[in-house]
Amino acid sequence: MAELVARAGKARTLLTTLVMLRRERPDLFDAATGIGLWVLFGAFLIFAVITDLQLVVVGIILGSIVALGAIGLTLVYGIMKFANFAHGDMMMCGAYLAFFAFISGGSIGPLSFGYGMILAILVAMISVGVGSVVIDRLVYHPLRQRGSGVVVFAIASLGLAITFRALILLWWGPQPQIYVTGIHPAWDLPFGVKIKPDQIFIIATTLFLIAAVYVLLFRTRIGKAMRAMSDNLELARVSGINPDQVIMWTWLIGGSLAAVAGVLLGIQSQLTPDMGFSLLLPLFAATILGGIGSPHGALTGAMVVSIAQQVSTSWIDPGYKVAVAFILLILMLAVRPRGLFGMKT
Amino acid sequence: MTMLEAREVVSGYGEVEILHGVSIKVEEEQIVTIIGPNGAGKSTLLKTVFGLLPCRRGRVLFGGEDVTGQSPQTMVRKGMCYVPQSENVFPTLTVQENLEMGAFIRRDNYRPKMEEVLALFPDVMERRHTRAGKLSGGQRQMLALARALMLEPRVLLLDEPSASLAPNMVELVFAKISDIRRSGVAIVMVEQNARESLKLSNRGYVLAMGENRLEGTGESLLDSEEVGRLYLGG
Ligand SMILES: Nc1ncnc2c1ncn2[C@@H]1O[C@H](COP(=O)(O)OP(=O)(O)OP(=O)(O)O)[C@@H](O)[C@H]1O
Ligand SMILES: [Mg+2]
Numbered sequence: 001m002a003e004l005v006a007r008a009g010k011a012r013t014l015l016t017t018l019v020m021l022r023r024e025r026p027d028l029f030d031a032a033t034g035i036g037l038w039v040l041f042g043a044f045l046i047f048a049v050i051t052d053l054q055l056v057v058v059g060i061i062l063g064s065i066v067a068l069g070a071i072g073l074t075l076v077y078g079i080m081k082f083a084n085f086a087h088g089d090m091m092m093c094g095a096y097l098a099f100f101a102f103i104s105g106g107s108i109g110p111l112s113f114g115y116g117m118i119l120a121i122l123v124a125m126i127s128v129g130v131g132s133v134v135i136d137r138l139v140y141h142p143l144r145q146r147g148s149g150v151v152v153f154a155i156a157s158l159g160l161a162i163t164f165r166a167l168i169l170l171w172w173g174p175q176p177q178i179y180v181t182g183i184h185p186a187w188d189l190p191f192g193v194k195i196k197p198d199q200i201f202i203i204a205t206t207l208f209l210i211a212a213v214y215v216l217l218f219r220t221r222i223g224k225a226m227r228a229m230s231d232n233l234e235l236a237r238v239s240g241i242n243p244d245q246v247i248m249w250t251w252l253i254g255g256s257l258a259a260v261a262g263v264l265l266g267i268q269s270q271l272t273p274d275m276g277f278s279l280l281l282p283l284f285a286a287t288i289l290g291g292i293g294s295p296h297g298a299l300t301g302a303m304v305v306s307i308a309q310q311v312s313t314s315w316i317d318p319g320y321k322v323a324v325a326f327i328l329l330i331l332m333l334a335v336r337p338r339g340l341f342g343m344k345t
Numbered sequence: 346m347t348m349l350e351a352r353e354v355v356s357g358y359g360e361v362e363i364l365h366g367v368s369i370k371v372e373e374e375q376i377v378t379i380i381g382p383n384g385a386g387k388s389t390l391l392k393t394v395f396g397l398l399p400c401r402r403g404r405v406l407f408g409g410e411d412v413t414g415q416s417p418q419t420m421v422r423k424g425m426c427y428v429p430q431s432e433n434v435f436p437t438l439t440v441q442e443n444l445e446m447g448a449f450i451r452r453d454n455y456r457p458k459m460e461e462v463l464a465l466f467p468d469v470m471e472r473r474h475t476r477a478g479k480l481s482g483g484q485r486q487m488l489a490l491a492r493a494l495m496l497e498p499r500v501l502l503l504d505e506p507s508a509s510l511a512p513n514m515v516e517l518v519f520a521k522i523s524d525i526r527r528s529g530v531a532i533v534m535v536e537q538n539a540r541e542s543l544k545l546s547n548r549g550y551v552l553a554m555g556e557n558r559l560e561g562t563g564e565s566l567l568d569s570e571e572v573g574r575l576y577l578g579g
Contacts (some may be wrong), residue, residue: 221449224438225543228446231435238397238429239492240421343437343478 032338041304048311053191055314058308061199064206067302068261069279070286071213071295072254078230078248078293081142082153086161087258088283090128090328092276094259095266096168098124099177110187110197112180113267121263125256132255133169133248135160140246161277169273177271202203202264209260210299222249230293278322282306285325289332291342300340304328347409348373349394349425349500354403356393363389365555366403369533371548372502376441376522376532378563380576381552387535388430390552391502394533395427396420399441408499419449424495430504430535433489436478440469443477443488447495455495462491465521483514492523494530501525507541519545537573539576543567551576 022029028273040139048056053327073087101123106114139156186194222245229236229246237243286305290297309321316323332339349371357363363386371377378389382456389396392398394405403566405413407423417427426447444462448455463470466487472480477488493501506522507515515538523545526532536542543549547561551572559571566572 188474224442224445225449228435228438228442231437232432234435235429235435236446237417238395238427239446240418240419240496241446242418256346 030336034340037340041151044304045307048307052311052314053193055192055310056307057195059310060303061202062310063303063306064203065261065264065268065281066282066286066306067077067299068206068209068257068264069283070290070298070302071210072257072261073283074287074290074293074295074298075226075230075250076254077287079226079246080144080153082150082157083284084254085154085280086164087157087254088276088280089161089164089278089280090255090258091134091262091265091279092168092271092273093131093164094124094128095261095275096172096177096273097127097259098263099179099266099271102179104180111201112182112184112196112198117179117263117267121260124259124263128259129252129256132251136247136251147223151211165273165277172273173269174273174308177266179266179271198267202268205260205264209257213257213295216253222246226250281322281329282309282325285329287330288329289339291339293343294339294341297339297341346373347371347406349408349533350377350404350406351390351394352404352406354390354393354405355401356398357401358389358398359456362401364393364553367526367552367555367557368403369550369557371531371533373531374526374529375547376526376534376545378539378546378549379484379533379535379552380537380539380543380549380572381558382575383541385552386555387552388504389555391427391504391533391535395425395502397427418450421496424496425502426496426498426500427502428489428504428506429507434480434485434492437476439476439479440473440488443492444495447492451496458495458497462494465494465524466491483510483517486510486514486518487521490518490525494525498530500531500533503532505535505537507536507538515541539572540567 018029021032022039045056048059069091073084074091076082076084076087098117098120102113102120104113104121105116108114111117117201139160143152143156184196184198186196188194215223218228225236225241225246226249228239229241229243233243236246262276265279269275282302282305286301287298288301289304290299290301305325308328311322312321312324347370351367351369353366353368354364355362355366357505367386367390368388369377369379377492379390381387389398393400396412396419400413403413404411407420410423412420412423415423420427426564435446438446441459444459445455448458463473468485469480469487469491472484476487480488490503490506502523507518510518519541522532522534534542543563543566549561549563549566550557551559559566559569561569
């Protein structure tokens, strides 16, 4: 008992020290939380690998899917400065559009699907990408012209999210759909890890697309203009950058990445009309953890959140794993609102 | 020839009218300085001329052409560049990327121009792969100038280029501005360092409460009793 009191006392002094540090020396506190969080995540990863490597692998697979969504979300936020609550449902739409376009038959090597799936992914990317541009013109563009605040944008996106889900529900109904039925055996890897060829496809596709996004953002004229506009809209306009053009590209990229993420999620599990909405919290947690507006951040955040969620299922009921994303989100907002890679304000 | 002229410009934000009919005029290869107390509307004037704010009444003429109400993109295409008072670089972009953004609308090869501009600012050139957010205040101001030069403008609008710089940097910035004018660019700048800026200016304007208060050659304003009393500290 006495020991417990002593420990509580110590914990309190540690906490007050931190609070004081934050008030007296915000720069030091910032550096400390920055380094501290990296150390914490590193330690957690080592711990997770030792506890259950299989769960880490599943975490990486889901993390890939979340990353593709979160990068789009963070780009849209960086450039248009609003939280797109429809991003999860854009993913879902992509999954269903690919389902619609998917002609089954044949398979590539050990994968459960054939070239029909590649085609279906392309169809989904193009339709969600172009669809996002059209919706921007119809919904967000008029709001921008009117100078609406961020809340109006967020609510509008929530309305769109509900609309998308209702439309898919009307067309396909609530029952789950699967791209390819049948049993697809997993491969046994060293250290007792099991992975399906389809899951390797998920990770490989994500790696390829993220590399493509980086090339775009750091090597192309329009990508640099996207980063510039996310830094400073007014200065971008002053430099002669056309914001409408940058916004169009942002939707095209964010939308098509969301579509792929949706299809990959469908391959990993199944398709349901609420598959996207239920991913919204991990998406936002990943984005905020990494620092809103930062693509590196979205990627890191997606991995941290997804691995943490997966590993947590060793102790808690998988039904509660979303709570892990939520707790991470709140902790990050309390300690370091700008996230791991976010800009100082 | 008159390069840029604002005639009786009226402008403001929302319901509030800030400029109640302000006129300025810049001849080719001239430096014109606008001084005036805080809140006089100096920045508002530059923004209105550049098309960032709607011009409610009056005209803006650029090279004899009426450009009233044109967008900043059009102004940039016509050869007018603007350096805002603050936040005038892209902090997460490297120095070189900042210059590339300055050249965004150029479809030709802007590399030679970039080297030429960087050569003007050796300090900044050394750090061409550094993120602009990491530069010192003076270096940022240099980069902001360099960005605006990438399009080889005919007119440059500068909003307080020497604000919050150390005295030796102020001198350097003004020296660069003189160099830029010598290369054939007309310059309109808003300044708090009234004495130094008027010295190198062909003309000066004093703005107060959204109206023209005084105008004249740089020297005549420096000698004027009113300017001396109000802006030169005695
Ligand atoms: N974005 C804005 N919205 C509303 N009012 C503004 C805005 N920007 C400036 N103002 C107001 O317009 C008036 C003129 O501002 P302006 O920035 O043009 O002054 P200034 O002469 O440049 O002053 P300073 O020397 O401080 O830069 C001020 O009263 C200011 O409060
Ligand atoms: Mg000003």
